[in-house]
Amino acid sequence: MTTETKARTGEDVSPAAEMGEALRGFLDEFTGFRAGITTRIQQQEDKMTMIERKTLTQARPHLAGTSDIHAPHRKAFDAYLRSGDDDALRGLEMEGKALNTAVAAEGGYLVDPQTSETILSVMNSTASIRSVANVVQVEATSFDVLVDHTELGHGWATETGPVAESDTPQIDRIAIPLHELSALPKASQRLLDDSAFDVEGWLATRIADRFARAEAAAFISGDGVDKPRGFLSRPAVDNSVWTWGNLGYVPTGVDGDLNGPDPIVDLVYALGAEYRAGANFVMNSRTAGVVRKLKDADGRFLWSDGLAAGEPARLMGYPVLIAEDMPDIAIGADAIGFGAFRAGYTVAERPDLRILRDPFSAKPHVLFYATKRVGGDVSDFKAIKLLRFAAA
Secondary structure, three states, rough: OOHHHHOOOOOOHHHHHHHHHHHHHHHHHEEEEEEEOOOHHHHHHHHHHHHHHHHHHHHHHHHHHHOOOOOHHHHHOOOOOOOHOHHHHHHHHOOOOOOOOEEHHHHHEOOOOOOOOHHHHHHHHHOOOHOOOOOEEEEOOOOEEEEEEEOOOOOOOOOOOOOOOOOOOOOEEEEEEEEEEOOOOOOEEEHHOOOOHHHOOOEEEEEEEHHHHHOOOOOOOOOOOOOOOOOHOEEEEEHHHHHOOEEEEEEOOOOOOOOOOHHHHHHHHOOHHHHHHHOEEEEEEHHHHHHHOEEEOOOOEEOOOOOOOOOEEEEEEEEEOOOOOOOOOOOEEEEEEEEEEEHEEEEOOOOOOOOEEOOOOOEEEEEEEEEEEEEEEEEOOOOOOEEEEOOO
């Protein structure tokens, strides 16, 4: 009831009642205004949601296209593998869409990125020193590792006292040359003519298997002549008289025998504390069969199997890499290695992998000459120790 109505009816209108009536009217109007604002905000949000959905839908084809930028190379490479047709590969080079794709003078054509990635993935996951070493990719024919032996000047500085100067740098350079690693898988032309045959997958599996086996042996015992230099081909001296340029070994105390768990403990602590955190053992399966039977003085096994699938076994808490190219237990054999191989051994490789198709040398089969350049060598002689099965 308004003030005028109350006046006509003869009712008294006090200031407090009039103010309360006005306040109620204001609140009613504010409630309506807020409801209108909320409705408009919701409408704007609905519009924005529709716009975002349309944008994402329109973007999907573009994203799919960018994830398959190597499709032309892969298609051209497939044609070359199946029939020897290299026109498309040469065309890609002429257009500049594939950097140096056609390089017949250098020994073949670059493998498409997807196949190359598959090969490298298999090689990195195999039981090889590569899986625990420092792997670098280079474009040159060699890779240099610089090692600084300088003990830097150090101390607590005072406000007015002089600061100790650093010693003259003593730097060793270890040059790791790259060598050509090759594989020669073959397939029948009839098999290649079958469109259902995954020639890239087949080739990647064959090449990765043969590369991995050749690398695994070279990284352990290679002599450095036309192949990487393995860590066991480096000179080894008793760890008590160790000097740079040699690997230190710990004798078991008995010729051709492990002589209990103590030599394993001695081997672990022969390695510097700064390396032990990232260290692991390396041995072959036959040696592992002997070592896993060892127990400490309380009857507990030093060896423990991995708790999950794919997890390496552990010896004294350190991972064990089973590398079948390590020597068997024998008199004077360095059958167990222990060290931080990420610091102690470097694998250098070129990222490119080349394939040359040869349909003539092994008719009716087609040979695929695959090449890759890779090198390896010890890069820190303090980071790797050996267990020698000898009396001294």
